[in-house]
Amino acid sequence: MKNHCKTAIIFRLSSIILVMLFTVICDVRVLAAEPPVTNRTELLADSKNFLPVGDLSKQSLVIITPSTKKYEAFIRQADRYAPMSAFSFASLGSVVKQSQVILVVAERSELRSDILSRLRTYAAKGQTIVFCEIGGNSYSLPAGLTDNMIHLSNPAKTKAAQRDLAMSVFGGLPITSGKNKRAQTRLQYDDGQVKSWGLDVVKMTRKIDAIADEAMKEQAAPGMVVMIVKNGAVLLEKAYGFHTYAKSERTTSNDIFDLASVSKITATTPLMMHLYETKQVQLDSTLGFYLPAARRSNKSKTSIRTVLLHEGGFEPYIPFYRDLKSGDVQRAASTTHGVQMADHAFLRNGYYEQIMWPKMLASPIKDAGKYVYSDISMYAMKEVAEKVTNEGIEPYLQKWLYGRIGMQTTGYNPRKRFPKNRLVPTENDTTFRKELLQGYVHDQGAAxxxxxxxxxxxxxSANDLAIYGQMLLNRGTYGGVRYFQPATVDLFTSRQSLTSRRGLGFDRYDMDASKAYPSQLANESVYGHTGFTGTCLWIDPKNQLVYIFLSNRVYPDVSNKLYDLNIRSRIQDAVYETINETR
Structure with missing residues (x-):
């Protein structure tokens, strides 16, 4: 036992030294599409260095334009970065008056005198005016606009020019023309530019199409979304199939999926990283230190580090729904049953606090120190996070991360925020909730x-995961905002276990090549996670790559065909084959 402890200490010190060396040697990654793309947009005036737009939670944005139809390309592109409304000049309302940033998208000749007057009024009240000029050929602001306004101009009048202007506003493209340069700080979506990289994206897409078609033909899943990001630019973002085998609702790239265990690395783990970095949580402190209820349990002395590594000896899974008694669940909401688990399934209030959490604390510990993947571990991490912050994990994440970075769809209980047809259904649950689940979490315990x-x-959505993945590739920064120090990202995402491939919260590439995990051609830098519903997010620092796969393979009931056909890994390898062909 003493020898094992010494070995563990040596491994831990070695890991810390390697992380420190990596942090010193590697500069913070700056987003840059390679090779640099051509952007004819010029930034002619920005006296306060406002652009590119930074922390999205600090400003509400709105677009005004002569025609929302004519400038739809700009509007759609801007919407990839931040939530905002768009209004034509003919229908300006109170939303514009209340917005902190007004993006004016127009040709110079379209700025009527009444619009110029309104813009001066908005500016006088402290609102930031950004004039995005289409077809511009002058270096001066239009007569009637004031010097404190921001002015971008693109000489073309094409849809591509509109997209470039929008990306320039948000940092999706670097501004390289003219005197005022700006760096790329967010994802670039103009995939037309990547053809010059030497990557055969057309060939790669054909391979992925064939694998996706096979998955749907074999009914491994009725539909899916695949998104590939390399060097800060989107190589592929494509939706396949339908929400169900009835083929009544096509899958789209902005559909919202149940992430299942990908939640572990997109919610709980980043929050624990934040609490660790801000010294609110120590990795070698114990559950008992943070949770009074745990002090009377066999988990009192289990460290946070051990829990994040899934080495606490916790049970992998507890089927709580099997212990429900008559009257615990009813078909309609009431004052006593307000926990909604599906359209017509309501659990009695307080069940989690009174039954589930105490049962987890009382559950046995077996083989502590060995790797046993456990959902109970992340239940416990949520409890720690909420105790330390004195706030629910959902509102905290929305304020600290999702709202600031532009992850517009990410969150729990999406039926409260989005129309049902944007939410991809999962299982037709015939045993527990007795109905098709759409917008309610598939996992019974989470429900x-x-x-x-x-x-x-x-x-x-896939786009949100791409944003999050790119932030991690940048080692903690995105959109000009730093969310983590590089050393924190390196620590949590690198291998931290003597007994498994795991990082802290993150799954990783398996050193045993025979397992081909997460794929045959993946490398030792890869980290991420998979999800039971048929999802995955894998991040590859060596190749500056983010791979996202979203599906509902559990529709209409749980099937292993996605695993048997190795769909996720084969698509990932199709990407690696494309990269390797250039070497």
Whole structure:
């Protein structure tokens, strides 16, 4: 036992030294598409260095334009970065008056005198005016605008020019023309530029199409979304199939999926990283230190580090729904049953606090120190986070991360925020909730915890995961905002275990090549996670790559065909094959 402890200490010190060396040697990654793309947009005036737009939670934005139809390309592109409304000059309302940043998208000749007058009024009240000029050929502001306004101009009048202007505003493209340069700080979406990289994206897409078609033909899943980001630019973002085998609702790239265990690395783990970095949580402190209820349990002395590594000896899974008694669940909401688990399934209030959490604390510990993947671990991490912050994990994440970075769809209980047809259905649950689940978390335990759990419950679109993945690739920064120090990202995402491939919260590449995990051609830098519903997010620092796969393979009931056909890994390898062909 003493020898094992010494070995563990040596491994821990070695890991810390390697992380420190990596942090010193590697500069913070600056987003840059390679090779640099051509952007004819010029920044002609920005006296306060406002652009590119930074922390999205600090400003409300709105677009005004002569025609929302004519400038739809700009509007759609801007919407990839931040939530905002768009109004034509003919229908300006109170929303514009209340917005902190007004993006004016127009040709110079379209700025009527009454609009110029309104813009001066808005500016006088402290609102930031950004004039995005289409077809500009002058270096001066239009007569009637004031010097404190921001002015961008693109000489073309094409849809591509509109997209470039929008990306320039938000840092999706670097501004390289003219005197005022700006760096790329967010994802670039103009995939037309990547053809010059030497990557055969067309060939790669054909391979992925064939694998996706096979998955749908074999009914491994009725539909899916694949998104590939390399060097800060989107190589592929494509939706396949339908929400169900009835083929009544096509899958789209902005659909929202149940992430299942990908929640572990997009909700609970980043929050624990934040609490560690801000010294609110220590990795070698114990559950008993943070949770009074745990002090009377066999988990009192289990460290946070051990829990994040899944080495606490906790049970992998507890089927709480099997212990429900008559009257615990009813078909309609009431004053006593307010925990909604599906359209017509309501659990009695307080069930999680009174039954589930105490049962987890009382559950046995077996083989502590060995790697046993456990959902109970992340239930516990959520409890620690909420105790330390004195706030629910959901509102905290929305304020600290999702709202600031532009993850517009990410969150728990999406039926409260989005129309049902944007939410991809999962299982037709015939045993527990007895109905098709759409917008309610598939995991039974998470559903019984009011949809908010540390191990599951999060929903998101592929675009949101791409933003999050790129932030981690940048080692903690995105959109000009730093969310983590590089050393924190390196620590949590690198291998931290003597007994497994795991990082802290993150899954990783398996050193045993025979397992081909997460794929045959992946490398030792890769980290991320998979999800039971048929999802995955893998991040590859060596290749500056983010790979996202979202599906509902559990529709209409749980099937292993996605695993048997190795769909996720084969698509990942199709990307690696494309990269390797250039070497």
């Amino acid at each position: 019984m915890a009011n949809g908010v759990a540390g191990h599951a419950g999060l929903f998101a």
